[in-house]
Amino acid sequence: MSDPDADLLAAYERAHRPLPDAALDAAILRAAARTVRLRALQRRLCTAAAVAGVGAILWIGIDRDQKRTGESAQDFGMLEGRSRAFLLRRTADAGIGPGSMSFVQIERSSEGR
Amino acid sequence: MGTIAAAAGRMYSYGEIQRDCDANADEQLMLRYQRGDEEAFRILYGRYKGRLFRFILRLTHDATTTEEVFQETWLGVISSRTRYRPEARFSTYLFGIAHNRVSDHWRKQRRSPRGVADGTDEPSDAEGETSRIGSPHATTMNSYLGDALLRALYELPDAQREAFLMKAEGGLSIEEISQLTGVGRETAKSRLRYAMERLRSALEAWR
Numbered sequence: 001m002s003d004p005d006a007d008l009l010a011a012y013e014r015a016h017r018p019l020p021d022a023a024l025d026a027a028i029l030r031a032a033a034r035t036v037r038l039r040a041l042q043r044r045l046c047t048a049a050a051v052a053g054v055g056a057i058l059w060i061g062i063d064r065d066q067k068r069t070g071e072s073a074q075d076f077g078m079l080e081g082r083s084r085a086f087l088l089r090r091t092a093d094a095g096i097g098p099g100s101m102s103f104v105q106i107e108r109s110s111e112g113r
Numbered sequence: 114m115g116t117i118a119a120a121a122g123r124m125y126s127y128g129e130i131q132r133d134c135d136a137n138a139d140e141q142l143m144l145r146y147q148r149g150d151e152e153a154f155r156i157l158y159g160r161y162k163g164r165l166f167r168f169i170l171r172l173t174h175d176a177t178t179t180e181e182v183f184q185e186t187w188l189g190v191i192s193s194r195t196r197y198r199p200e201a202r203f204s205t206y207l208f209g210i211a212h213n214r215v216s217d218h219w220r221k222q223r224r225s226p227r228g229v230a231d232g233t234d235e236p237s238d239a240e241g242e243t244s245r246i247g248s249p250h251a252t253t254m255n256s257y258l259g260d261a262l263l264r265a266l267y268e269l270p271d272a273q274r275e276a277f278l279m280k281a282e283g284g285l286s287i288e289e290i291s292q293l294t295g296v297g298r299e300t301a302k303s304r305l306r307y308a309m310e311r312l313r314s315a316l317e318a319w320r
Contacts, residue, residue: 005309015259020166028187032154
């Protein structure tokens with residue numbers, strides 16, 4: 001069904017049609033762009049902070065794991081419960097067993113006694 | 114068929130055309146802007162700047178106030194973009210913000226809309242619209258009719274003028290006008306009818 005006021009609206013359409021000036025247009029478009037860019041920057045900073053946080057946690061975990069591995073491999077005497085087993089494995093290759101004097105000396109020196 | 118397809122470069126399916134139209138619908142543009150697409154806002158602004166500007170100008174009838182309210186309305190759209198939900202047409206959303214800003218302005222000015230209150234505040238000739246009547250610039254019949262229509266428009270009570278402008282500039286329905294102005298459907302309908310009748314009689318008198 002057609003609008004009974006269509007002719008009136010058409011006459012209105014033909015009347016003077018002012019527009020906002022270019023400076024006002026520019027100000028509004030600038031505000032719209034600035035808000036979006038600010039939001040994008042905030043999002044990027046949040047992502048970067050989250051990535052850095054996860055990275056830091058992973059690094060701490062890996063670092064601690066490496067230290068533990070390093071100590072058990074090289075400084076067997078200083079590690080809880082593992083020194084004797086490690087010493088047995090290492091000395092067995094050289095034919096030194098738990099009964100020998102050399103073994104006792106090595107064991108004592110590794111435990112700082 | 115093959116020739117047509119070759120000449121056109123490629124054939125577009127109805128689905129593709131429909132999808133393209135949907136992507137450029139006002140509501141989709143607003144959602145795109147919400148996701149950070151500046152270009153979408155630029156298109157939306159281009160579509161509505163004239164209509165909104167004239168709506169505010171012809172409601173407040175003051176150039177300075179119009180610029181202020183126009184800017185506030187768009188800044189409102191920008192700042193509330195993250196809360197935007199396409200539950201209504203974008204034009205309803207936009208003109209709703211503008212209506213609230215104009216009402217705030219009227220409240221600040223301690224002035225109720227003419228036609229509702231005493232109507233003692235005579236509006237200024239904001240854009241020289243009424244003084245343009247009969248000037249050398251207005252040489253065609255259409256211009257004269259347009260000017261007569263604008264003069265009649267400014268003589269309407271604010272509530273009727275707003276109802277007319279919401280329809281003419283915003284393309285809003287009676288239901289939407291009723292919703293935005295906070296009055297019943299019948300009130301909105303009668304405001305619009307009175308406005309149309311007065312404008313029509315002003316035009317008839319001129320003809």
